[in-house]
Amino acid sequence: MHHAAENHRLPFPILLGDIGGTNARFCILADESSEPIQFPNLRTADFPTIDDAIRMDVLEKTSVRPRSAILAVAGPIEGDEIDLTNCDWIVRPNALISDLGFEDVLVLNDFEAQALAAACLTEDYREVIGPSARPTVASRVVLGPGTGLGVAGLVHARGTWFPVPGEGGHVDIGPRSQRDYQIFPYLEPIEGRISAEQLLCGRGLVNIYRAVCAADGMDATLTLPSDVTAGWQSGSNRQAAETVSLFSTYLGRLAGDMALIFMAKGGVYLAGGISQRIIPALNQPEFRRAFEDKAPHSALMRQIPTFVVTHPLAAIAGLASYARTPTSYGIPTQGRRWQG
Structure with a gap:
């Protein structure tokens, strides 16, 4: 070499x-x-x-x-x-x-490439989630729930964009609401812990769904991530609907954590296959509410824009x-x- x-x-x-x-x-x-x-x-x-x-x-x-x-x-x-x-x-x-x-x-x-995309994508290739804001030329974060959960930072300094690839998808994630405390005992841990990727990817959707069913004392009948999103879309399955709502909440929490870590005033970009499929759910209050709920910095978080990347080849x-x-x-x- x-x-x-x-x-x-x-x-x-x-x-x-x-x-x-x-x-x-x-x-x-x-x-x-x-x-x-x-x-x-x-x-x-x-x-x-x-x-x-x-x-x-x-x-x-x-x-x-x-x-x-x-x-x-x-x-x-x-x-x-x-x-x-x-x-x-x-x-x-x-x-x-x-x-x-x-x-x-x-x-x-791959998430370095997604970070490069977050630096150069024009507004026709991103959809605003929450309050609309023009992203400033400032640090950004990309999160991608797909087959796994990718995370990358993007730092702007000296007129140059620096992607920061890491393993942010494997940070710990914990219960917070009363409902979380009912569901979390049924989530499948990896070596004793619940990582973000256990919840925020395709198999994570299924993990949440199974835990919701267990907490409700019901049999889990859906086996694929696409079954869960279909049950949510059609409105035919209450547990699937709650799963997508919880997924949006947990994604908002993690997106807010990453925005705090990078002070990402340039915005958080949601890439990955799942984000595009659940845009209607992300437009519901749960995602932004969880994203902004970061006392003592909630006022700061309200100023940070969030987007779904809609470019087919970002x-x-x-x-x-x-x-x-x-x-x-x-x-x-x-x-x-x-x-x-």
């Missing part, structure tokens, strides 16, 4: 990839000014390796030959073999260089913005950039 200068532009055309637990999305950015060439979403389970996916679903479908790649992956980036948290793929940048002809490969964390948009103008972002590349 050679160490190039930080924020040195990668050579165009650039393959951009957003690789989550379930889906992978690829685009090619031919040059600085063009719109990305999009390829259909693919399911990671359909391809044994990421190399096969890139070869069959990108390289064979276009005559544009990418010279470099920027990949956002769900999982920590350590060493030359990058294991993805929720799928079987392993990213081996040296193999992408030797076998697929890339000259330069940069690997970022992480890719963030990577594209970085690829075009790397100097606008403080992205440390050491240990994460491979060159042929």
Whole structure:
């Protein structure tokens, strides 16, 4: 691995990839000014390796030959073999260089890419939750309830956006209301504790639903996150409706905690697949009420805007913005950039 200068532009055309637990999305950015060439979403389970996916679903479908790649992956980036948290793929940048002809490969964390998107998304790609406010050029936070729960900060300093990827989805979360105290004994802990990701992701919806049913002395009949959201949407299932309401409350509490930690006056951005699906629930009072309920700082919290990211390819948009103008972002590349 050679160490190039930080924020040195990668050579165009650039393959951009957003690789989550379930889906992978690829685009090619031919040059600085063009719109990305999009390829259909693919399911990671359909391809044994990421190399096969890139070869069959990108390289064979276009005559544009990418010279470099920027990949956002769900999982920590350590060493030359990058294991993805929720799928079987392993990213081996040296193999992408030797076998697929890339000259330069940069690997970022998926929530770093979501944070880049929060820096560059225009208002047509975000929906305001709660009081409307123009986000100021100040620190921001991204939370993404999806397959798991991703969290990233975005700090603005010296005219530059610095993403701060971390593991904020694994902080402790505790009961607060009387109803919480009835439900929490039935939640499934991990090694003795309830982490935010146990509640605020797809399987978290099901965990909350089961605990609500147990607290009500009922059998839990729904098994998938989509069953729970469907029961809430149709109004046919009271426990599912309460589950989505509690999910909104807990998400508001955690979003408020993260906003306090980062002093995120630039706003909190809700990404991830679940946020978009439950916008009507987030527009109910529970989310903002929980978000603002942070005495002695409730007045401050009322000033912080919250948004749902509605861009269908937000992480890719963030990577594209970085690829075009790397100097606008403080992205440390050491240990994460491979060159042929």
